[in-house]
Amino acid sequence: MSDVNAEISAVDHITNDQALLQIKDLHVWYELKRFGFGHAGYVRAVDNVRFVLEQGEAIACVGESGCGKSSLMKTILGLNIPTKGDVIFDNTSLSQTKGEDLRRYRSKIGYIQQDPFGALPPFMNVQSILEEPMIINGIKDKQERRRRIEKILEEVKLTPIEQVLPKFPHMLSGGQQQRVVIARAMIMEPKLLVADEPVSMLDASVRVEILRLLRKLQEEHHLAVLYITHDLSTVRYFSEYIFVMYAGQIVEFARMEDLLDNPKHPYTLALLEASSDPNADNALVQREIPKGEPPSLVNPPKGCRFHPRCPYMMEGICDVLEPPNIEVTPKHLVACWLYDEEKGHAI
């Protein structure tokens, strides 16, 4: 009985028709063109990814550069077209949406970039930066625009407002610039925030402040948040759920504490082994790091994509068959043969 419930609850978190955001068997492939030869294959940046995100929940997406995080995010934002599969957001199917509807779809998602300075137009002051999305989205009432600007600047603690509004991006510190980016992402009162490495360019001292601000906005506005990062140490303070991506696929999905305290996938284990807390003992040890580098996404390895680097690789299985999503405990899924009842062995 309990097993059945567990099954349902896990499946719940990769498929659920009621959820605000549903990523359904999503494939995002980029076509490679070679001059004179035409089609030369695909970069399979996102390859059969599925998960759901409920209103008011935060989920972290962790993985190294090139694993497909930005491609996934851009698709959710409606900037990439799904090659296969779909994104359902707020009851709208992305693959069915065009033109004016697509604009409306996008206006309900706030986007926070990695590099705040690069994200802000250098010749616009804070006032124009915040007004622009409202003008584009047809908020004609000047007073309403003013009201929203005041409210959001108050919330992101960019005060006194009158002093902030005329400032240009270069006049602000990195932390303040990121607050402007967050304010702009919030100005259309979105239901979902997508934050792509929002603090990786900031100093540790400011990083925590920005993460807390995001958490506060998330709770107060009951927002759904997709937090993309390569840094596992920041997720503990941020999200309910977390998934790890490798070479275009999700390899592990769990509640945040489960994943950090009880990691299962060999790749997740490697990421954790490689991330350190400040400690003088660190200098005395050589860390066990898998050899090699992530594979090309044009011709990803057969079977498990991690198998050429995996210290636990089982020949004849991992290098041949793609691992299924195995539920190790309720709501904890791992795509690795080690956890298969017949083929696997514990590590």
Place this chain on the structure above:
Amino acid sequence: MEQQNELVLKVRNLRLYFNTHSGPVQAVDGVDFDLRKNEATVIIGESGCGKSSLAKAILRLLPRNAGTYDGEVWLHDKNIMKLDDESFRKEIRWKRISMVPQAAMNALNPVLKIGTQVAEPAMVHMNMNEEEATKAAVRMLEHVGVPVDFLHRYSFELSGGMRQRSALAMALVTLPDVVILDEPTSALDVLTQASIMNLMKRMKKELETSFILITHDIATSSELADNVAVMYAGQVVEVSDARRFFTKPLHPYSHALMASVPRLRETIEPEFITGQPPSLLNPPTGCRFKDRCPKRFEKCDEEPPTVLVDGDRKVKCWLYV
């Protein structure tokens, strides 16, 4: 007291200011620290506190607008600040002290093969002929884990990790006494970062080289540190051995910095530091951290002295006087 390794580099009261329209920027303002053989001293601090400028000051790589530049840099028993530019260039830079500059992996020459680039410093600074230099380059590339057949590749054909290893090989090929690493892993992924750290730990033991590691990342700094110097607004506010520093930092800024690090294996909530570092154009008189310091008291309006605590730890703070 336990036997300490031989002193390699001793920096005393080093200053480097930059002239600007608005006045001098006091980027390095009276910095002291030591480096011993087969050890690493890490310089930690937030961006803009003067870390890269300190590296430039040690290597005398001065921009055009450099102003005040003085102090002592002792390499073994020689104060190299006293050398004229010509001798410094010939005898010190690359040969005795070299650097992997910030973002070096993106600064490799795109039209030269990796092997040629790594061999070049050996030819220019060690008077080796091409054959000798190539041999030295091959040896060093092997040492840092770049496959030999990469010798004939161009930098754009290499991954970030391999490019960073090549940059490291370039700095090491002259077998210098000291290598300065300016944010060597900041742009790299966690696994690559960790394997480069593994490599540097090995080099520190195997080669006759000592490292100055500059970073804003406190967790990473602990991967290599034997000693720690904390920089704030152009000054070093604490110097300590790594063991005592990471268990019990002394300076209130060091405390705050340590508390701001999100932890993976502990559930303590990180704390941010309120306010912002001061401008280096007109730094406040007295302690430069005072406006952000939770322990501030009357004394802090005067310049704090650097005092010895627990024997040989140094801290620039009135609380310890």
